[in-house]
Amino acid sequence: MVSLREARRDKGWSQTAAVARLRDLADVGRVEVASAASLKTQLSRWENGTVPEEPYRTLLAQLYERDLGELGIDVTPHWERSHEIPDLLAEIRDELRTISGLLREQRRD
Numbered sequence: 001m002v003s004l005r006e007a008r009r010d011k012g013w014s015q016t017a018a019v020a021r022l023r024d025l026a027d028v029g030r031v032e033v034a035s036a037a038s039l040k041t042q043l044s045r046w047e048n049g050t051v052p053e054e055p056y057r058t059l060l061a062q063l064y065e066r067d068l069g070e071l072g073i074d075v076t077p078h079w080e081r082s083h084e085i086p087d088l089l090a091e092i093r094d095e096l097r098t099i100s101g102l103l104r105e106q107r108r109d
Contacts, residue, residue: 001072005047007064015043022056022063031055051075 002010008018019039026033033039033055046052051073052060061068068075 001070002066003047003072004043004060004064007066007071008047011064015040015047018063019043022059025059025062026055029059031059033059 008015011018013021016036019036022039022043023033023036025031034042042052042056046056046060051057057068057073057075060071060073064071
């Protein structure tokens with residue numbers, strides 16, 4: 001599995017180049033997509049963990065010539081992941097405690 005960022009870098013593309021190619025794919029498939037500027041923002045978000053919606057998921061898989069799982073894009077519906085919520089909440093709680101402690105230490109200094 002590779003991240004979207006790694007897949008893009010493996011191709012040697014900047015975000016701008018990837019967006020241009022993504023728009024080209026959309027044109028060929030006659031798929032309506034956002035403007036280049038908006039897509040660049042979206043690509044950054046996707047590379048940082050936001051799950052893209054359709055038609056972008058399909059276009060990204062085509063663009064990087066990998067399936068979504070290989071790109072680390074989990075499209076499991078939320079109702080199938082509900083068992084993960086307690087663990088995720090515990091992780092969030094622990095992270096917040098860590099951040100809170102760091103902030104307290106910083107204020108003391």
